[in-house]
Amino acid sequence: MKQPNEKPTLKTIAQVTGLAAATVSRALNDAADISASTKERVRLAARQVGYRPNRAGLRLRTGKTRVVALVLNIEDEILGIVSPLLSGVAEVLEASEYNLVVIPETPAGDPLKPVMDVINNGMADGIILTRTQPYDLRVKVLTDRDFPFVTYGRTDMKIKHPYIDFDNEAFAYESVRRLAALGRRNLALLAPPPHLMFHRHMSDGFRRGIRDFDCMEMPLGDIDLDTPLQEVFNRGRKHFLSTHRADGIVAGSASASVALLAGLEQAGATIQADFDMVAKEPARFTEWIRPEIIAINEDIRGSGIALARTVLSIAAGHPLQSLQQVLFPSD
Template identity: 45%
Template sequence: MNKESRPPTLKTIAYMTGFSVTAVSRALKDAPDISAQTKERVRLVAKQIGYRPSRAGLRLRTGKTQVICLILNVDEKIMSLTSQMVIGMSARLKNSNYHLVVTPYSDRDDPLEPVKYVVETGSADAVIISRTEPDDIRVRYLMDNNMPFVTHGRTMSTIPHAWVDYDNERFAYKGMERLSLMGCKRIAKVFPVPNLNYSRDLESGFENGLNDFSMTERRLQNLYLENTMDEIEEAIAQLMSAPDRPDGILSAAGSASIAITSGIERAGLQVGRDVQLVSKQSTRILERFRPAINVFFEDVPEAGRVLADQALKLMQGHDPASLTCLMFEEYCEDKTGPHRSV
């Protein structure tokens, strides 16, 4: 390779900016002791000349991969969280030296296996996991192996760790309050499988709502968000054809709410007239699908951005106990008009 065709290096950027090689390197690493103006100039020059750090060389020098691994369950239905979460993480990592790698697994796999693979092969400097359980074996494994990690969802671990979560208990309670204000008394729910931590939070808010608003549950047997949309639709169609059908339904996912609506309509009924439906959603679709559905919004791209930010801070030495974020945004379009609380 002749001199003219060699790729640009840190020395090239240092020569063009007048900064030292050390300052250039630290600016590209988003070091806190480098000014924003210096970082901006270094990044601009790096972009203009097409600079790309040698990840292989970097790993040899530092032992770091400059990779954050998102270990993600891919068995989500339509309107899944996957792409939205990746969008948020990518936006946060755009101006850092870190790259996002997604390692998928399904409900049929051992959820610990992809975590063990990343740790044992040294494939990443930090890990992000989701669908947490109260006593999550992945959390204990990552702690035992000193791997920086952030969870999307809380756990019952006695050792503090970094996490980002949506306040599902508050959603369920506020959803029950909304159903009560619309005159509902007999409530059915569609929640995730009970082994997940956020399912426990949903159940807590739901039970408190039943007690506080003098409601009764119309129980659906063995029906969860993890069921197929066809299964959810069929179960709701049968439920809504029964003489003691519910007058309100609380759903923890937008995709399930589409199937729920189809089941209601198969029974010859209409959302907003014969039965009220309150749902959490992560995209602004349900209002357009059926305006009568009352919705609470979960900002998954923002959650992804915070997860990536916390992973970066862990690798900068921040205390995991200080890196926690509980998110909630209520936005219901009901017959009394929109209202919002954060």
């Protein structure tokens, strides 16, 4: 057995499991001739003894890094996607021999740079992308280079690529339906930035609902889900004081809904009297802190689990029954 300050090795796992070191190595490398039960037994022992493979040596031997890169916008993380998405991805990777590296990006930065950094520096075996655009150059580059990847969101490209997405069109349509059922007819949408693909989906669902339920669209001004929350708050104050104000609001994120609501209330508005609001959220926080907001859940943690499983399967060369999945809203 290893000494207290000795780094765990394959021989340590072999001693714990009673298997040969060569069998342990093949199990950790997901060899096809090793049974699933043996692989799980070896992985459990590896976690228990704190074994971590030498990444540099592994890459030299196999050409693999056993790393998945998650490219993620981490700015203004309040009731947002970062924590639940990371939780879902990490749950899957923890049960595998892969580690996770988060590559931060900013809305104002070049979205291709993080991807090229991963490819050119050999940082990972697969990439998870977020914030897809209708024509997404990252998808083209990764496809052309046959690099394993999956996107959180669809594109409008002719390239058939793997994705997990939330049905933002269904969310917006259901939001309008609920507001119309409350007698609200002058509705506003706090939408994603126009260059992102889910802006189109959410806007399409909102406007289809406007038509079907005989409502009218009201402008919120030049704000979107990337707007700093202080500016969203300020817009809420101005909106209630305007002559063309909404009596129903659909908000594409929990944090934006809370900021907008705070601004409206500071200007003298009362929710459920002057207006109602529906918000998309990844958890139940708005129900706890502002139960007056009608919450529709996006299971971002579940999406993270699906994204991690998909990219691991692609990186391992395993066929998937479906490379594309759309997840639906829930209460």
